[in-house]
Amino acid sequence: MDLTFNSGDEAFRTEVQDFIAEAYTDDLKQRMALSRNGSIGKDAIQMWQRRLAKKGWLGINWPTEHGGPGFSQTQKYIFDIEMSKVGAPSAGNMGITMCGPVIMEFGTDAQKAEHLPKIRAGEIWWCQGYSEPGSGSDLASLQLKTEVKDDHFLINGSKTWTTYAQYADWMFCLCRTDNSGKKQQGISFILIDMKAPGITIDPIVTIDQPVAGQQEVNQVFFDDVKVPLENLVGNLNEGWTCAKYLLQFERGNSHAPALHRALSGLKKIASQETSGRGDRLIDDPDFRMKLADAHREIQSIEYNELRIFAELNAGQAVGARSSMLKLAGSEMGQKLQMLGVEAAGYYSLPFDRDTFGVLDGDTNEGTPGPDYASRLAPTYFNHRKTTIYGGSSEVQRMVMAKAILGL
Numbered sequence: 001m002d003l004t005f006n007s008g009d010e011a012f013r014t015e016v017q018d019f020i021a022e023a024y025t026d027d028l029k030q031r032m033a034l035s036r037n038g039s040i041g042k043d044a045i046q047m048w049q050r051r052l053a054k055k056g057w058l059g060i061n062w063p064t065e066h067g068g069p070g071f072s073q074t075q076k077y078i079f080d081i082e083m084s085k086v087g088a089p090s091a092g093n094m095g096i097t098m099c100g101p102v103i104m105e106f107g108t109d110a111q112k113a114e115h116l117p118k119i120r121a122g123e124i125w126w127c128q129g130y131s132e133p134g135s136g137s138d139l140a141s142l143q144l145k146t147e148v149k150d151d152h153f154l155i156n157g158s159k160t161w162t163t164y165a166q167y168a169d170w171m172f173c174l175c176r177t178d179n180s181g182k183k184q185q186g187i188s189f190i191l192i193d194m195k196a197p198g199i200t201i202d203p204i205v206t207i208d209q210p211v212a213g214q215q216e217v218n219q220v221f222f223d224d225v226k227v228p229l230e231n232l233v234g235n236l237n238e239g240w241t242c243a244k245y246l247l248q249f250e251r252g253n254s255h256a257p258a259l260h261r262a263l264s265g266l267k268k269i270a271s272q273e274t275s276g277r278g279d280r281l282i283d284d285p286d287f288r289m290k291l292a293d294a295h296r297e298i299q300s301i302e303y304n305e306l307r308i309f310a311e312l313n314a315g316q317a318v319g320a321r322s323s324m325l326k327l328a329g330s331e332m333g334q335k336l337q338m339l340g341v342e343a344a345g346y347y348s349l350p351f352d353r354d355t356f357g358v359l360d361g362d363t364n365e366g367t368p369g370p371d372y373a374s375r376l377a378p379t380y381f382n383h384r385k386t387t388i389y390g391g392s393s394e395v396q397r398m399v400m401a402k403a404i405l406g407l
């Protein structure tokens with residue numbers, strides 16, 4: 001295992017830094033600074049994604065044959081580190097990170113030609129139609145009724161928790177096309193145009209919900225929605241294979257760069273806040289112990305990620321260890337957010353729903369306490385999601401128990 005960066009990697013780091021200096025402009029920085037929960041709105045996200053796409057860096061995981069930059073695992077890691085250092089918006093979207101790889105692997109030539117260039121250019125927005133009311137962790141029990149008619153599928157039912165469905169042009173969707181066999185059989189992976197007649201979107205209001213229209217999750221209803229048969233990806237009734245293939249991309253991201261940034265933000269807060277004894281919180285022995293514990297855990301996550309990326313570079317598979325990365329990274333993120341709320345104390349408590357999210361001309365004026373305080377509770381509440389979506393912590397532990405420990 002070689003964990004050092006070579007001169008080529010260091011040159012790449014400089015290239016990323018140069019790109020950030022030019023593309024991460026003041027207007028985007030301002031939006032990120034004002035966002036209480038990380039949401040900056042569709043326009044700003046797309047502006048950022050198009051800048052990345054212009055450089056050829058939107059799909060950093062994509063192979064060169066599909067227009068990706070062909071980064072090594074190490075380069076991807078360096079890219080993440082540099083983006084996290086400056087707090088840039090996430091480069092990924094569900095088209096790039098989830099649907100694109102499935103189309104590359106299972107799609108027809110026509111599907112590849114139609115969708116991949118637009119995904120790579122950041123032109124279209126995708127949402128994920130997996131979960132249903134009653135089918136989340138036990139995803140294979142999904143029942144979205146999908147009948148095969150002459151030249152189309154006829155879809156009736158609903159999907160839920162659909163992130164940013166209101167922004168989406170397309171949905172990649174798991175549909176029930178047959179109920180006669182085992183529950184994993186009879187599922188089909190279908191691409192659905194969100195403008196198709198019969199689709200309605202109901203916002204789900206969450207505790208940190210941003211301004212109207214910027215809600216994060218939705219329930220999507222299908223009422224006699226017709227979808228052309230050629231939108232089927234892979235074979236009819238074999239969509240579970242695509243679904244499982246996709247999950248490894250949903251769970252296999254690096255967390256350490258963002259965790260390091262969050263820890264350093266927490267230290268800054270602790271150096272401005274006072275402890276119960278009147279000294280700086282960062283000098284308080286109990287809080288210092290918590291910071292030290294967090295630092296140690298993040299180091300361990302980072303070395304695990306680097307070890308796995310080194311193995312990927314050497315052509316080995318991640319397999320169920322993507323569950324380990326997802327579990328450790330998401331739970332550590334939540335611990336840091338809890339410490340942030342603890343550090344700011346009373347100032348993190350005021351909670352005004354209307355001030356969340358970002359609108360043009362928005363400012364932090366009017367919120368009590370230091371600027372950082374107004375973000376702490378919304379971020380804390382919003383990030384409860386990270387140990388639920390993409391498979392809850394309990395489910396990740398089950399996967400590891402079975403696939404890694406052989407229990």
Ligand SMILES: Cc1cc2nc3c(=O)[nH]c(=O)nc-3n(C[C@H](O)[C@H](O)[C@H](O)COP(=O)(O)OP(=O)(O)OC[C@H]3O[C@@H](n4cnc5c(N)ncnc54)[C@H](O)[C@@H]3O)c2cc1C
Nearest residue numbers: 128129130131135136137161162163385388389390392394
């Ligand atoms: C903010 C957010 C965004 C999301 N975005 C999307 C999206 O864009 N598209 C999409 O399709 N879905 C999305 N989801 C849905 C998400 O994938 C599901 O919420 C998740 O899979 C859990 O399913 P559930 O909510 O039905 O909970 P359940 O499956 O009912 O679980 C309830 C509890 O039981 C536990 N549990 C369940 N099964 C087991 C088991 N076998 N062993 C031990 N414990 C178990 C769970 O850990 C959990 O604590 C999103 C969720 C959130 C919160």
